[in-house]
Amino acid sequence: MYGNDFVDPDEPLNAAESGGVEDAMAAASAALARRPDGGSSFDALLAADQRIEPRDEMPEAYRKTLIRQIAQHAHSEIIGMQPEGNWISRAPSLRRKAILMAKVQDEAGHGLYLYSAAETLGVDRAELLDMLHSGRQKYSSIFNYPTLTWADNGAIGWLVDGAAIMNQVPLCRCSYGPYARAMIRVCKEESFHQRQGFEILWTLLRGTQAQKDMAQDAVNRWWWPALMMFGPPDTGDAATAGGHTEQSMAWGIKRFSNDALRQKFVDMTVPQALKIGLTLPDPDLRLNEESGHWDFGAIDWSELWRVIKGDGACNAERIEHRVGAHNEGAWVREAANAYAGKRHRAQQDVYVA
Amino acid sequence: MSTPALKGNSPERSWPLWEVFVRGKRGLSHVHVGSLHAPDAEMALRNGRDVYTRRQEGVSLWVVRSTDITASSPDERDSFFDPAADKVYRHPTFYDVPEDIEYL
Numbered sequence: 001m002y003g004n005d006f007v008d009p010d011e012p013l014n015a016a017e018s019g020g021v022e023d024a025m026a027a028a029s030a031a032l033a034r035r036p037d038g039g040s041s042f043d044a045l046l047a048a049d050q051r052i053e054p055r056d057e058m059p060e061a062y063r064k065t066l067i068r069q070i071a072q073h074a075h076s077e078i079i080g081m082q083p084e085g086n087w088i089s090r091a092p093s094l095r096r097k098a099i100l101m102a103k104v105q106d107e108a109g110h111g112l113y114l115y116s117a118a119e120t121l122g123v124d125r126a127e128l129l130d131m132l133h134s135g136r137q138k139y140s141s142i143f144n145y146p147t148l149t150w151a152d153n154g155a156i157g158w159l160v161d162g163a164a165i166m167n168q169v170p171l172c173r174c175s176y177g178p179y180a181r182a183m184i185r186v187c188k189e190e191s192f193h194q195r196q197g198f199e200i201l202w203t204l205l206r207g208t209q210a211q212k213d214m215a216q217d218a219v220n221r222w223w224w225p226a227l228m229m230f231g232p233p234d235t236g237d238a239a240t241a242g243g244h245t246e247q248s249m250a251w252g253i254k255r256f257s258n259d260a261l262r263q264k265f266v267d268m269t270v271p272q273a274l275k276i277g278l279t280l281p282d283p284d285l286r287l288n289e290e291s292g293h294w295d296f297g298a299i300d301w302s303e304l305w306r307v308i309k310g311d312g313a314c315n316a317e318r319i320e321h322r323v324g325a326h327n328e329g330a331w332v333r334e335a336a337n338a339y340a341g342k343r344h345r346a347q348q349d350v351y352v353a
Numbered sequence: 354m355s356t357p358a359l360k361g362n363s364p365e366r367s368w369p370l371w372e373v374f375v376r377g378k379r380g381l382s383h384v385h386v387g388s389l390h391a392p393d394a395e396m397a398l399r400n401g402r403d404v405y406t407r408r409q410e411g412v413s414l415w416v417v418r419s420t421d422i423t424a425s426s427p428d429e430r431d432s433f434f435d436p437a438a439d440k441v442y443r444h445p446t447f448y449d450v451p452e453d454i455e456y457l
Contacts, residue, residue, distance in 0.1 A: 040430060053427070055424065055426070055427045057428075109403075112389065112404050113387055113404075116387045116388045116389060120388075125390060178387075181387075189407075336392045337392045339392070340393035341392075343395075344393070
């Protein structure tokens with residue numbers, strides 16, 4: 001019944017394919033080519049839109065902000081393995097299972113790129129993991145929502161990864177070199193994540209009534225939390241005090257406000273929903289002819305604060321699972337260590353002989 | 354090179370950091386892509402493959418212990434690279450030649 005109304009696979013479907021990543025790469029090499037006129041102090045480098053590298057001088061507050069942000073980002077990647085990892089054994093086909101495993105492996109890889117970037121700022125990965133495990137550092141609160149049906153994997157790929165890409169593409173131009181480079185790798189890989197999610201939903205929508213309902217139900221549950229992923233309002237009258245936006249923008253860590261990115265996400269996503277026949281759960285959603293943007297309803301921020309403070313459906317479960325996985329892997333790390341020691345000693349014996 | 358020591362139940366704390374370099378394809382040089390922790394070079398190579406070449410990004414991989422890299426200091430950058438700064442005659446554009454001469 002959907003006939004030829006399909007999405008052209010060559011059309012840029014998400015922000016990762018819209019040229020933003022390429023622009024960031026071009027900007028980075030252009031920045032390299034420009035010599036800073038005012039010397040190589042932190043401020044001069046920032047003013048010339050040059051990248052700050054690990055051994056450059058930087059204000060302590062800049063270093064601390066980056067460690068916090070990169071660590072939280074890394075934690076989100078590895079905690080983000082759980083909602084979908086939950087469905088690997090129950091994926092409806094071998095094809096879906098292979099895709100889901102590749103995606104979850106990618107999330108692990110993204111976590112490692114980011115921990116590696118954080119370590120260039122002088123922290124140890126093990127310290128950061130300790131802080132995650134003991135609740136002293138946070139991860140994105142989106143992962144505290146449960147994946148109740150198979151369709152949730154579609155909604156996560158399409159909406160959650162879609163929102164993540166929207167957030168991450170500008171980070172490819174972040175002033176801190178190792179973070180920006182890690183984000184370029186991440187964004188390139190995320191593109192398939194969003195597309196496979198969209199494909200899951202599109203497939204369900206061409207199925208039985210029960211499958212269509214399942215897809216719609218998942219989108220109903222993930223839409224608002226996905227919009228909250230961009231963070232509290234930081235422009236206009238609604239701006240929440242105490243945000244980091246202004247300072248982060250001055251430091252070239254953040255390039256766009258939360259609200260600007262959220263609007264961009266809505267504008268990109270609504271036409272996609274319309275095209276495959278999904279209803280977004282917002283009665284106030286309408287195209288504003290004047291601005292050309294999609295106006296959307298008020299976000300219930302009390303929900304975000306509640307989930308961040310620990311009252312989400314899965315907060316305790318996520319950390320418990322992570323700590324469990326870490327502890328269960330201890331023997332592998334010990335074995336690798338013992339083997340390395342043994343080989344090292346064997347090599348020394350050869351030298352002695 | 355000393356044998357990594359066991360520390361509590363978290364031996365990876367003492368695993369050395371390795372810098373990873375990937376050759377994208379034949380004919381290109383190895384390029385730094387990031388780092389990882391591993392107990393020895395062999396594990397660093399295997400993990401480097403898993404972390405940095407999941408989409409056939411490389412045909413060759415190097416891992417180097419971070420502590421084995423000696424780097425120039427950014428503080429001394431100006432003086433360190435200074436000797437090349439005033440030698441513009443090392444570039445072909447320094448030389449005046451008649452405009453209508455070809456292949457020069």
